[in-house]
Amino acid sequence: MKLQKMPFSLSKSKIRVAKIGMAAVGIAFLSLYLVADYI
Known part of the structure; x- marks a missing residue:
């Protein structure tokens, strides 16, 4: 039982x-995309 669990x-x-x-x-990726958008 333990081995199966x-x-x-x-x-x-x-x-x-x-x-x-x-x-x-x-x-x-989202934060990187937002930062790249601001730059």
Whole structure:
């Protein structure tokens, strides 16, 4: 039971990290675009 549960939680945390990473990249690109627009 524990062995089956572990990979699922691992993939779940990986998805969460990926979502946070994608959001961070999106915010970075958005701010970069706005800064480039001002310049």
